[in-house]
Amino acid sequence: MGEPNGLRDRAAIAGIGHTEFSKGLGRSEYDMAVEAIWAACADAGISPRDIDGVVRYDIETTDEEQLLSVLGNPEIGYFASTSWGGGASASVVVHAAAAIAAGLAETVLVFRSRARGKNSVFGKGSSLGGRYWERMDERLPELNQWHVPHGLVSAFQEMAMITRRYMIDYGTTEDDFAEVAVTFRAHAGRNPHAVMREPMTIEDHHGSRMIAEPLRLFDCNIETDGACAMIITSSERARDLRQTPAIIHAGAMAAGSHHRWTSSMYSRSRDDDSAARTGRRLFERAGLTPDEIDAFFCYDFFTSFVIIALEDYGFCRRGEGGSFVKDGGLSFEGGNLPTNTNGGQLSEAFIHGQNNNLEAVRQIRGTSTAQVADAELVLVAGANTDPTGAFILRR
């Protein structure tokens, strides 16, 4: 007997929308969010006033009140938020599907808006655009009191330490990281919305400057402005709407280490942490195995965590991610597992995973600029150094 899957095939992604992606749009997160939401509604063929549920990231700056004040005060009968940026990226969809399966809402909005190009800062608050870590208090009462005073100030520096230990434990190399960056850049080159489209070589990657060893500039996600939104409704209703529905076949979540809790993270084995737990539960609920998945969307905040995600979700064994990604292993054209066919957060845009979610829907619809032939099953995973979630879409 497998895990219960009470949301199996009950809900579907019926509409997707996004703004332009750019290194600096000079617009507020609120304004960009509304443009993306309107676009998603138009794509689905519904009015924004049909929205009766909202699931957002807990760090999202546009809250329910701000939504109501542009939606004309419709009934929002379900609202929820889930933890963190990367960790929330797939979990928001799991929450929305659960709300629909439980009958708590009929038309649920999921969205994320980020003004994070480095010149987009417009306030002191850590969630109000720009680089959060450049604007912290000089007295730290929270968890960051343990590492920021020693010069470990930002996520990419924390990720560098986790990456270094993974290289020691499993033999992953900088050449493996380069393969990921080059493949996703090639995908971005086909995508007119991608911010970084110039072709990249392995040598370009190795020649990019060090940011936090062992991570180089081209191992890191780009910092961008933009917003993404999706409309999730019952599968039954989705079939009557404008687009081919992307059916949410299964979803799973698991609490676990967060990259800011590094001392706790190192005391858990990878296979005992959130991403691996999510993967096991997801496949059991879906009644599927990794080799049945046609395309993978992982949270590519850093190249190293793409390789770790392939191993976390069972597409290959621990330590085998490097050989799995070699020679275009993640390419949409004949790769072992086409991954992040939009160019991902390394090359398209960094909207805390929502841009990857939208591309997963395009793969199911058959409308990607790097379309995987006959894509029927797509797995989308949130960040694998956070409490996280994942879901499987099917046609």
Place this chain on the structure above:
Amino acid sequence: MTSLRNEVLTRGRPLPLPTLDTAPFYEAARRGELRFQRCTACGTWRHYPRPACPECMSRDYEWALASGRGEVYTWTIVHPPTLPVFEADVPYNVVDVLLEEGVHFQSQVLDCPPEAIRAGLPVEAVFVPVDEEITLVKFRVTPDQSKPHSE
């Protein structure tokens, strides 16, 4: 926008603000002691401070004196960008030390070139006062006991 950005950047050195949960750590550091919570029911050490033991659920604990010895578990060498206050130090190391007691602790190894940092490097705690309240716990490479002293 650029001028606004300059106005909100953190310029000073960020320091811990001790809380009800963490103050005993900093009080000990001020005395030159490295202390962590240890469960008095099962003896398990823990860091970060927390109100119960994850091994046995006991809420009873003491702030026990640690040896200060451990080894580098993982590390990074930080290059720009980083906070302005740390820019003069780049490239600098930040390490995770696995202490003899089994807890992980983030800090820096002082007086050690980036290329000398490695996993397994033996280190020991040193105490660096910053102001009246805060003393930061840093590390140095453990002197090799097998070498004869040179006078």
